[in-house]
Amino acid sequence: MNDQNGLTIAVVGATGAVGQQIIETLMKRDFPYKKLVLLSSARSAGKKVNVGGNELIIQEARPESFDGIDIALFSAGGSVSMELAPEAAKRGAIVIDNTSAFRMDPDVPLVVPEVNEEDVRSHKGIIANPNCSTIQMVVALEPVRKKYGLKKIIVSTYQAVSGAGNAAIEELELETRALIDGKPYEPKVLPVKTGEKHYQIAFNAIPQIDKFEDNGYTFEELKMMNETKKIMHDSNLHVAATCVRLPIETGHSESIYFEIESDDVTADSIKELLKEAPGVVLQDDPANQVYPMPADCVGKKDVFVGRIRKDLDNNKGFHMWVVSDNLQKGAAWNTVQIAESLVNLGVVKKK
Amino acid sequence: MNDQNGLTIAVVGATGAVGQQIIETLMKRDFPYKKLVLLSSARSAGKKVNVGGNELIIQEARPESFDGIDIALFSAGGSVSMELAPEAAKRGAIVIDNTSAFRMDPDVPLVVPEVNEEDVRSHKGIIANPNCSTIQMVVALEPVRKKYGLKKIIVSTYQAVSGAGNAAIEELELETRALIDGKPYEPKVLPVKTGEKHYQIAFNAIPQIDKFEDNGYTFEELKMMNETKKIMHDSNLHVAATCVRLPIETGHSESIYFEIESDDVTADSIKELLKEAPGVVLQDDPANQVYPMPADCVGKKDVFVGRIRKDLDNNKGFHMWVVSDNLQKGAAWNTVQIAESLVNLGVVKKK
Known part of the structure; x- marks a missing residue:
């Protein structure tokens, strides 16, 4: 949903198996976003992706990419998350990370909304999406x-x-x-x-x-x-x-x-x-x-x-x-569901 | 091994996945048999099978087929075993049955030679081969x-x-x-x-x-x-x-x-x-x-x-x-192994 008062969302790892499903899931859901930014490694940067009828160009993910981002959905492997998730959080984005990089960090909530949705409230910039299994x-x-x-x-x-x-x-x-x-x-x-x-x-x-x-x-x-x-x-x-x-x-x-x-x-x-x-x-x-x-x-x-x-x-x-x-409940859907919890519980507010 | 003082062996279900492996395993092993009789349902009777260079014709399995058989290896489904295994035993053959028909019968030893080889001694004409798993x-x-x-x-x-x-x-x-x-x-x-x-x-x-x-x-x-x-x-x-x-x-x-x-x-x-x-x-x-x-x-x-x-x-x-x-340890090989136990323990004697 293209909502002018909505959120700015970044998807990191937009060309991967899970990243593709995240973009599709965001499209299908009534998620209140204003702008979608697609990011990836330098290798995939420049590729064009059709998102709900609009052609988006994938940009290389850098620390500055996260300026102005409300929620950043990471799914580009553990090393990318290790490097860039803290940078995104530092710039005010809430990261929902699909890798195992931060899952067992005591400062990072690990969330499956059907089980522990309220845990999103205690985030310090990064929320982890658990392993699919x-x-x-x-x-x-x-x-x-x-x-x-x-x-x-x-x-x-x-x-x-x-x-x-x-x-x-x-x-x-x-x-x-x-x-x-x-x-x-x-x-x-x-x-x-x-x-x-x-x-x-x-x-x-x-x-x-x-x-x-x-x-x-x-x-x-x-x-x-x-x-x-x-x-x-x-x-x-x-x-x-x-x-x-x-x-x-x-x-x-x-x-x-x-x-x-x-x-x-x-x-x-x-x-x-x-x-x-x-x-x-x-x-x-x-x-x-x-x-x-x-x-x-x-x-x-x-x-x-x-x-x-x-x-x-x-x-x-x-x-x-x-x-x-x-790829759905095990990854993309649970990630988007955490983003929805952030909105529904008022942890992230529309402008 | 074609042994003139050896045993007469019947394989029932000679065209099935397990029956074929039983025949191959008998060939590979140094099993002391004199004659191999291949039996099956009426549907497969008449088919020719190459066994160690000799062409054998599969015969329809009937009660009389077991006259003169020392060991009968059954692998043609539960209903065939139910009908013909007792007939074979009545005619003096020791049946080694690959189906589930008799496995839990208290009068029938259920044998994996590595575990309970000695149980073959207590047979009353039928020994069961356990489920592959x-x-x-x-x-x-x-x-x-x-x-x-x-x-x-x-x-x-x-x-x-x-x-x-x-x-x-x-x-x-x-x-x-x-x-x-x-x-x-x-x-x-x-x-x-x-x-x-x-x-x-x-x-x-x-x-x-x-x-x-x-x-x-x-x-x-x-x-x-x-x-x-x-x-x-x-x-x-x-x-x-x-x-x-x-x-x-x-x-x-x-x-x-x-x-x-x-x-x-x-x-x-x-x-x-x-x-x-x-x-x-x-x-x-x-x-x-x-x-x-x-x-x-x-x-x-x-x-x-x-x-x-x-x-x-x-x-x-x-x-x-x-x-x-x-098909090997789970079926054919365990079956042949039981037959070998019968010979090695002297339960069945060569002529």
Whole structure:
């Protein structure tokens, strides 16, 4: 919405997989902005992007680019955020950062509006958008935590390649075509672009997302574990994750085991609760083969939940299957939603 | 091995994905057989198969087909086993059955030779081969159970389509090609051929393998849960499974959380144990991006284990990633291995 009394918004990383979705999402929403400034690295500067019928030229992101910006949506990689987010904040912009650069900084709120929207009020110039896998999990589990208490989460992920950017999407497409035609293909991107080894993703499963820590967990796994505790404000929560990359273009799935505090809760009570939960769509009717799948979630903003069932050995244990578009709720939509929270809660005011 | 003093072996379901692998495995092994009889449904009877340079004609499986058979390897679906396995046993053959028809029958040993080889001695004519997902899990966990005690398993699977037979392999190939060419494709096989609805498997994840029970679990999940307890002879073991079908042709992966009885065991001790374990290949060197992947396991008999790490909240909890060729150790190789156990333990004697 082009609103003459509205806000000036910058998108940093406008040509990336997430940046493109942020621009589209801003267009679709009734977001009160006056001016949209598209920024990127020097490499992409000068490119033209059609935004709602207007042609915008992408400019190189520099400290001065943020003069006069109200909200800056960063999605251009951790090093760009590290360098420029503090510069943007210094110039009065509120940064909503999609990278992992500031997520665990105690001065930076880490926000999923369905869970901890009020945390945006305590920002000091930077608000972090959580990891895609974390977001869909906490949206599905927060209603359970609020009503029944949450003790433990064990999650195994089924993650799409688009979480690793446009180069990974292209690799999956080219590699799949090559393999199916019986031709060779040399992987160059997955699992980690800057890693030493690259592996086939087509018709394969790679149990590595991001680099390894010395304790044997990947950064992706530790992100899910640490961010969940921060967003839910519960440092005693037990969270363990195994993160796996799969030959799926878009849509992350998660097999989640969780234990609650309350006794004698039924799977049906959990289903009733999630049917009404914000941001959640319940798809849980096994008799009719109804459950969430990544191919069905693409382009949608919701978190889809199904296969809710009680553990047969533990009265406080449950299993469920959670699917969401990792570029939407996992990134672009949650980012825009935080910007909307800033406006709705009056943290940022229109002129 | 064509051994004139050897056994007479029948393979039932000789044209199926598993049947073909059983024949190949018998050829590769030094198995002491005199005669190989290939059987199938009436539909496939008459087809010719090249076996070690000889052309064998597949015959229709009937009760009389089992006269004079020492060991009959069944892999033609549950209904064929239900009908013909007791007939074969009545005629003196020892049946090794690859279907789920008799697995939980208290009179039928359920055998993974690395775990409970001695159980073959108690057969009453039929021995069952466990579900593919169960086999690779118990091979990886039995050494842990024996040394440290095992209390609990929570497993999420990443299963290949070949577990659903040749039609599912063809569906993945045709559907992938169609989608990548932007053409429509109507799924007809997965997740369950006889089910009401069929879903896209290419670039997707389907959280359904086999049909649903009323408690919200699939039969595949309940198989893993019940078979594991039976093979490990521990009805008190807690096992929970979530089974998911993925666009992978061959090779099942499993993200396994387990809790042991012993305190203060390190991840390194578990690695040392599994490095020496029968049927296990340890691939666990995160610093060098070494971990098992389905694309690497195809055609191999071993169970590959990696990503072993301690749970950060529970001193008795561990996570690991287990991969194996579902047609080999998950089916054909375990079946032939049971036949070898029958010979090696003297349960079946050469003439």
